[in-house]
Amino acid sequence: MQHYTFHPTVVVRNPLLPFRPESLTETHIRALVHEDWFLEAIYLASPELYRTAVAWRDGATLEKRKEEKLWASLTKYYSRMMSRCTPFGLFASCAALEWGEASIIAFEETKRHTRLDMHFLCALALALSRHPNIRKQLRYFTNDSLYTIGDELRYVEYIYSEGKRVHQLSAVEGSEPVRRVLEAARSGTDYRDLVRLLCSDDISKEEAGDFVDELIAAQLLVSDLEPALTGEPFIEQMVQVLQRVFVQTQSSEAAIIIRQLEQIRQSVDTFDSSTSNTIEDYRRLIAMIKALKVPVEENKLFQTDLFRQLPQGQLPMEAQQDIRAALEVLNRLSTKRKANHLTAFVQRFTARYETREVPLLEALDTETGIGYLPDQGTPLLPLVEDIVRSGNEQKTSMEWDKVQDWLFQQLKTATEQGRYTVALDADQLADLPEADWEDLPPSLAVLFRWAEDEQGQKRIVIDHAGGASAVNLLGRFAYGDKRIFDTVTDIATTEQAQNPDCVFAEILHLPESRTGNILLHPAFRACEIPFLGKSSLPLDRQISVQDLYVSIRQGQVILRSQRLDKIVVPRLSNAHNYSHNALPVYQFLCDLQHQNKRTRFGFDWGNMAGKYSFLPRVTYKNTILHAATWRLQKDQIKALLADTPVVGLPAFQDRLVTLADGDNELIIDWKNPLSVQAFKDAVKNREEIQLKEFLYEHTQPTFQDSVTRTGFVHQCIGLLVRQAPAHAPAVFERPVTSLSRRFSIGSEWLYFKLYGGVKAADKVLVNYLKPLCDELQQRKWVDKWFFIRYSDPDPHVRVRFHLTDSSQIGDVIQLFYRFLQPALEARYLWKIQVDTYERELERYGFEAIAQAEELFYHDSEAVLAFLDQTEGDAREELRWLWGMRAIDVLLDSFQMDTQQKLDLLTSLRESFAKEFNLDIALKQQLDKKYRLHRASLQHLLTKDPSVECDPLSIILTTKSANILPVALQLSAAYAPSKITYWMSSYIHMLVNRLIPSEQRLHELVMYDFLCRYYQSSKYLEVAL
Template identity: 35%
Template structure:
């Protein structure tokens, strides 16, 4: 039975506790008092809602409901039942205020706490802090109103739309139009012009309206001031230029700083009115909020009071601590439960990688170009070599990457079905998951390395008291344990709690430190004005990526989308800032569901989940719709609650169904299904506590059934005897915890910085230029024979005649297996291009006629300037030439199945010689091969089984490896002719290697960039040498050579010092 290597999560020393405004007894007592006489519910609710605090809570949630409530409080309830709907609404709101912890207005709030020696909850101190602000939708409308006045418009600074990018003779950018308070986006194209380019360049750091007018007149002297102003206003109206008043969603709350932004730009009374609104919001209370509404209508245009004000509630407890051992218990068990985790399935990202490689190969291109649906690849839409004789790979079968979660019958699904059957057989409402169950799941050898350093657990503590909690007598009802950052759910609460802000920043600095190679960057995007209410957060990271949303970070800490470059390297998506010359790892510190957003927003947010174990939660797989699903527990952790699914058909079986349901029919179903008295009516993350002994509560379920035809009911576990958070008078509060966690074993993606290509180095060579690029499509064996029997002698002839001066080849398998051959004709003799084409066609005529070569394709050669460096590309091409010559000559010496064994042994020898060509001695060779072998081991989901296979392969072949790597035994092995070719390569490439090394102040392996270059040369060497399955050969060859070097080093009697090796993730 395989066991997943342990993941050791650590808890941070703080947490966020969320709780409702009212104790649970508020609704429980109300139910008990009125369940025998449901007609008493209305008067009892009105009595409760005479409380000013509750009235303010209702007003912040719905001013319209507050107005209805006020009328009924004045005149009383209608005896004919006309106010029944109002009573039902107030009842649901009271339930919400008494049991649901999700912060919403004044219904529920939060408070940060710390780990300590004991658990203490004392919320009887200072009254809660109420932080109110204008709804972001109205802030946006207010800014638009201000911009309609010429006085304001002419005083502001303007910036280019931060989605702007250039394509050929046009600019493209994203603009939006608002319909029914929703933004509808479209890509707009505008033709370039000299004065538009001048304006956009000048507007980069921000520019005043008047200066824009001056620039237009300087470019177009005949334009009048009125014409120039009209043109600038058109740019503003079309959103090509964005004003400095565009609301920000990071940093300080935007509206609080608006008076200062407006000072000196608008009339003093306007600034005073905005400041007065802010003062009224800070004071709070229904009367002040009503005055805000009146002031806005008077001064800034009519608005609805609905959704005008947003309020957050922050409790200020006397003490809020949890015993350290309690959280350590939860954290330890969550670590074990990561055996359930899977890597995130991101089909759009995988499709993008595939399309990108087909289109751009190894190039690095601007991100906006790659995501453009016309010029790029957009975003959001039988194995080769199976029959080859590849003796080196005998017995090497890496574990395939785990498929995405599905209903396939695999180990997890088997476990789910077994637990379900177990509960069904016994009638139990709960089943226990065991460590043995977890050990039986698929191995995850990369779990520690690929689980992000920062993550969070979200759930509720269930215990009879703080003392019981500290004694270990508790349960933790897990909502989710998720990545890629603890800030995802904590970020929006940081602006109301400076201590929480400091803690979150410290956590992120610990888990996501910026380095010389990579930086983490916050995605700043405002998809809808109202969504800004949940997207608002302080600056949490040093760098931000603004896209259709303004960042308040300093300009030097903003990474524009125009600055971003993307590439695919060894299957990994790499995002890089050209300005910083560093890898960029995007993060979104928000719970916003981005999946329906714009392509670039989705891409950046998907990228943060790339190749990681995203978290732990229970998934019932293809059983999710069963009528009953039991609770699943693991030690102290409840993974999922007992769940019942109820349909209309359950209450009205047969064909003659009534149009309306009765709560009596529901009551019978609840008895038949053995539901407890208290349960929750659940719709996604919305839960409403139902007391099945109360007719009005049952009617709420009936109404939902009539509306949707199906309801989900879940058990309610936070009963008073399970609430450790207690208040005065033996009251109890439900709770939710956000626990920030840390994984110290995480290995962040690392990539050496890439130098920008120099503009005077030619990147592309179309057919007819100095480089001829041909693709030969054939089977693997045919391709090898064509290389050695046709291309090799043809090249020798062309070189001897001076028709070409260099050439090289590589093997490729995307989308089909083929050989890529590039011929270089001397500069100034491009007329010989046709001669080379004709010579190749004649040489391959028999194979083309017989269909052995089924396609010969002429293509454009695009240099990999980012990979090899603009100043080094010609050196690299020369090295490839000498390498191709040597390998083609060696391969021509091989015959039959025995030749395939010689192929991999000579590949090892040639690789060792290549490292020697670059001046590496044994210690440096050993360190280089260690890094390469480890990188490929990870790529192939390396586990104990694969390690055993590689060890066994070396044990079997170690004698031959030692012999073939010993020049003294070349004659004995009959490989003198082959190894001679490696010596010729060394002699012919000596000047090229010296030129390459001259570009680096230290030996290549001593720097990240130098190691990356050497790794690329080694990779291309192996690609040329092996018949197929190139990357699997690399895994094996690097592993064997590293073991050989390790053995050789152990036999050395003295230490040979080599250059320092810098870590680099392939």
């Protein structure tokens, strides 16, 4: 695991109670409903269930179905209290400890952290912002989603529909008064100052106030009562705002509300000082809350997290070795996550903007830009907007690679042999790709547990590993535990220190009020990106979405802060499932976390797993990588409901299993009537279910109750931090504002697209375009021109002419059609189209674009000369060889020595090797092909006099003489790193012009051959 080290801190998650499945009895549950601690946990999870349970306890008669439902719910909740580790209310906890000597971890008392639910707090803030004596004393900020398109100001606002936030894109005319107010409010301005800004001889104070009120109502202005998602708890934020209002106005209403909030906050704190609280305590608090005269929903009022006290004990350091060995295997079995939305965005962006850098909000605008998510630009269609489309409308493809084939063979063999466990070893893994640690994030989390197998051997179970950052699972718990806060701060600081060429910036967005419960956390990153979510950091550490610019470099999305002039890598330090009904900007920023990174890897049986009813356990050395899993269909579920044995599957009814629904798991004990009944209630209407073996039934406890010494189910979170950069720097150049980017018809550049077949392109270039270019230059109407091959998706040739006098454009067009019309009539072309030439200034340099165009001109002339002097099969044999000589001549023109050539071509080869997933089989093909052509290549590149006199070589000699002044000019003016960056594009375009199809595969082969040649040349130089 190159570059990765374990952080000293480990976080352990446990259910509230020790694991005692024998306690799941009717008698015990009847006793539990008399226990305050149990009832409090039930109340916080479901007040309605609490009331039903208490009524039943006190003798109320329930309908049979309602009583069955009550028993099923109480059974599930009690089972969860002793078997499920995911933190939830008072049902499970988390704690921080350290790696060290092996020991038994003794749990003592719990510590709780209670706060008011964000659903209520957001409703309270909204009510306060509308209070007539408070509203005009608030500070207002410009809506942080605002951007300009033409004369319009566009922004996102939200409305409440059925109690939920619904966002919508809105627009207003950007009049001078509106712009003046919004500009003044960018850093926050008091209401009265905004009114004063508008007052004049023609506008009264009342009229100015009405105007500001309209901007507030339209949400173009938002108050400082909006929640900051980092920093102080939200109730503290509100108190601070109200205290400022009171200082300014001595408002009695503000004083009363401050006093009420202080009393509520103190009561909440009192809850956390006790091990349990009665429902009467909650009712008294709710009465205080209702005095604020804001609607209260009892089931959305309290948010409680549970923490453990760990006075002694450490996790054994030797476990790290087993975890590393397991991650090595999982690394080799895991493929890069496909970011489909990002991939489609890159394609659309490149087609529209090529290498331009454009404002992010402009690019994501659904009307004037390219948008991000599918169908987001569809206009309102009331007749069909609520129709759910058929599931088979969108087809998905199944990818198959060497890893998938290996998994399938292992699964197939295990099934044929009836094996319950697949024990992997080094010999079986030999056919897999080597582990790659360079495409992983700056830090990652590993979720693991200890268990014992049937032979009593203690093993580590790896649940999964990954995350865009190791802090994602821990962020929301940083409020309640200082050790967790210190840990996430340390990891975030290390990530930034190891990647100084970029800025990691926290995404702040509140899509829904209740979602704030998992989004809120202390600020632990240096910068934040607020988008409809307030930041608590100073303005100089906030990166507005208006400051973000996006471009594409080598197929990768680059996000840059214009103000900081640095690459921005967004981060979402929580476990929010952001892809559900997300706003495009929010999802784009969140998706960007995972770009070119494998941010999740765990054992997965692969694409064919769905075809099998049983998936065996997988082990490697002392670790379990995958728990045995059963997939039951409707008929098998019916058999279980009827207490009939399920045949044809390895036995699962003689052991504890879990009913798995993603992260939701319900433990099933087939010998326990209550557990079986809860299972039946859960699956009776299901078409398919998944059961997993429960691996902790006989495990000697690592975590114990300090009094009873009974063991706890557990899940540990190990934190791996990369001690090296994970994000490579990108090359950027500031724009030259006076430089023209776009050239439409009538300007100095004239641009045609010639649509025709791939094979016909060479004929069009030689027989029609070359004579035209010769004629245009002879008449001195054009001083340079160039072409490229392209598909959009139809194949075509793009030709750009630079006119010596734009007033002669009519003559040039007339001559163009005179030469090209025969190609249309002969069906070599099927369409000619005039277009706008947009210079790729970011790709080729703002101040170096003219030199790039000069290079492209001489390159195009050389390629046409090559095509003119070759034909048939001989041309195809010579094409790629001549192309490699052309690359070498280009490098010579820039005075590159052998080592510099080798470094550049090695970088290009590695890039294409990743693109084409260069494995052993493909490498062997390249080896064989190179041996076949090595002699010809060496003869061509050694500058033998007989080669130099060859007509095709003379073409390159002429080209070299023509471009040498340009090369010397660039080399003298720019750093070697910039020249190297541009050279990769120059070479790429050379291959594009020369090779009619499969250009990128040709590049892989040609770069590989040149690397081999330069490497051997380097050896010869050393030997001499």
